[in-house]
């Protein structure tokens with residue numbers, strides 16, 4: 001055993017005790033990790049729905065903007081058509097006042113040209129009308145989709161927030177219990193354990209049949225024996241997890257693979 005700790009009330013945990021603490025800590029941390037995964041999934045489910053909703057809303061906004069542009073263009077074309085109509089009227093009056101064939105021919109050509117322009121404008125107005133109708137249909141479809149997403153979110157949100165509160169509460173309780181276990185470890189050991197855990201999801205592993213149970217690395221026999229005897233606390237040379245001896249486990253048959 002190492003030198004006695006300066007704190008009088010809490011004696012330094014023996015290697016055996018530290019191993020026992022690590023064993024409990026691994027279980028507690030795994031439970032917390034699973035709850036975190038569950039929380040993540042719940043959040044994701046609602047986030048996915050919200051993303052879909054945002055996408056369809058963006059579409060509707062773009063379609064409405066396009067609708068306004070087309071509508072304005074259609075209005076401008078209608079106005080253009082009116083002007084051409086008036087021009088046509090004037091040309092016809094002029095035709096009545098012509099004095100010779102040459103003049104009449106010139107006015108007739110003018111009338112033909114104006115008529116052609118008017119036809120083009122009327123075609124464009126018609127096309128815009130079709131485009132506007134198609135756009136209106138698309139907007140209605142997308143608004144239906146939007147309503148569907150909103151309803152789904154409203155329906156899911158209640159259940160999800162309830163689940164989040166439930167799981168979150170459970171996680172809080174477990175985290176408190178975990179910290180009570182963890183504070184029995186020497187601080188440098190806990191720090192290393194947490195470092196490895198952050199990287200590998202677990203910070204300690206059972207030494208079983210001379211191997212690290214987490215990464216399956218074979219531990220040098222002399223080192224393995226000392227660990228099994230509870231002489232030293234060591235990290236696995238391969239994965240850096242703390243290795244703990246657990247005589248009760250090594251005597252029993254291996255756990256079911258799961």
Ligand SMILES: [Zn+2]
Nearest residue numbers: 212215236239
């Ligand atoms: Zn290992």
